[in-house]
Amino acid sequence: MRLRLAATAALALTITACAPSTSSPSSAPSDGGERTGTLKVWLFDEPNRPPKEGVVQAAIAEFTAAHPGTKVDVAYIPVETRSERFKGAFNDPASAPDVVEYGNTDLPEYAAAGGLADLGATVSGWAEGADLGADAKASATYQGTLLGVPWFVGVRALYYRTDVFAELGLKAPASQADLVTAAHTIRAKKPEMFGIAVGGKYTFGALPFVWDAGGDITSINSPQSRTGLKVYTDLIRADNCPPQQCADLTGGKTVDLFASGKAGMGIIGNFNRAAVDAGAAKGKYAVVPLPGSQPGSIAPAFAGGNNLGIMKNSRRPALAADFLTLLAGKKYQARMYAAMGNLPTLKSARDEVAGKDPFLKPFLSTIDAGTKFVPLDPGWGKIDASAVLPTMIEKVATGRATVEQATDEAATAISAALTR
CATH class of the missing domain: 3.40.190.10 (Periplasmic binding protein-like II)
Structure with a gap:
């Protein structure tokens, strides 16, 4: 897992995002939960948070414009105390967030706790989901169940x-x-x-x-x-x-x-x-x-990186899926690279940023050759x-x-x- 990327790139990216998915996780209620109200999101804090926060706020503005009656409340949690925060959320569903960022090496622990929703249906119904490589999906899969969408990767x-x-x-x-x-x-x-x-x-x-x-x-x-x-x-x-x-x-x-x-x-x-x-x-x-x-x-x-997931007990699973797929989509992966140097997991987004920054070629060649991961x-x-x-x-x-x-x-x- 890599929790902070320090590289910067001056990229002017104008990529049109596809419409967010409305699929809900398979573990969610059949009605997809509440469609209005406040969506709670946990993202990792950064030593230099403003660039990341700027991209996230842009995604929130787009999301709330497309979902009247909704708000997105983002809490930036310290990386060092993430394990305790997640354990607390797993044990107290009423105070748990809807969408979470977590390190891909954290997956087995969180999966064993049973706190993450199955995102198989969400990704299958997401137009950009097919753009995720097999290695990336494998790093977010535990015992055959997809429990996250890879947000960025580092090699x-x-x-x-x-x-x-x-x-x-x-x-x-x-x-x-x-x-x-x-x-x-x-x-x-x-x-x-x-x-x-x-x-x-x-x-x-x-x-x-x-x-x-x-x-x-x-x-x-x-x-x-x-x-x-x-x-x-x-x-x-x-x-x-x-x-x-x-x-x-x-x-x-x-x-x-x-x-x-x-x-x-x-x-x-x-x-x-x-x-x-x-x-x-x-x-x-x-x-x-x-x-x-x-x-x-x-x-x-080793393919380190972070995933975006949905808590199994989310009251708004369909709404959470919409926000997750927007933030994890090509448009905002590219913007996160421009802001933070986060290497996209979607091939189309990687191709976009690599075309503007030749420095990435050896890293992309490394990914294309096949990466490895720690035991899940x-x-x-x-x-x-x-x-x-x-x-x-x-x-x-x-x-x-x-x-x-x-x-x-x-x-x-x-x-x-x-x-x-």
Whole structure:
């Protein structure tokens, strides 16, 4: 899940939205509930809320104009306390909102609580629903039931310093072998830099290597997973990114290192663009998809992002569906990209913004090549909170455990969490 996107883009978008759907969730009353009154909406707060709020207010104005007698009351809830707020809403339906924004990795926990409505009928009756890709819908589906509409997505690709590559006669990596060679060359020729910033606490930087090798989180001690993990942890070495400095490196610190000019490459998200441009690397970098082991292939990336859902106990499910499909539609996805850098989930909206911003091409190519996701199981929250995967990576990187020992330990913890 990615809860805040910092990138900005100056896009003047004049896209005509299709009419909002009037379908109601299958769990809703047959009459669709009340058609007037106040619709309660929970959206995540942002450090820089005004751009997001401006887009949302425009959608509200359009919605209320088309639905006389209605109001939309939006509460911006802190990301840090979202779990407690949602648990309270699940336990007290009378005070619950109608439409909610939630992180896609929150889905299993919320689905297990039974608080989200089935949106299968809503999306089927929504003209733009067919524009959602299979990967996007899968990240909002739990045990065969669609419980959200993906609102935006974030993926990572390989940022590299064009000036450093040119100076050393290197080409943009087209395979894992190219990446490793480039990393070692940069470190050898420019010892003040890391070849590629990689860290023991950067789970979503490491997982593409595991997935590319045919492994997965749920089979983390398989031969395939071990092969991919070894490629990644072998980069946390003195000849690229020394463990003394990189064993506890997070994704955020990776961005900082690349942005400040201390790394020749970094596995960084489309949503980190503004942070990179705020540093010494501005104007001196390019982006390509993170290459896989086969020349010309793309390593699978984690598709983080947020969904829009409807609470199962909404008194106005049909009205909620109308507002959700308006806000999640092409028009407002494009406006959210312009305001916040949020990468659209609708292909037509992605094509629209990509046509105006070539920077997005490697990220869209990554999505088109196929993305991966965390286990859709309530136990994932425990795995994440217990830092099972970062601990595994750190132990290998620091020599406290072999790949075999660390993956066996992690597999035991993962299995216990997912089978409860």
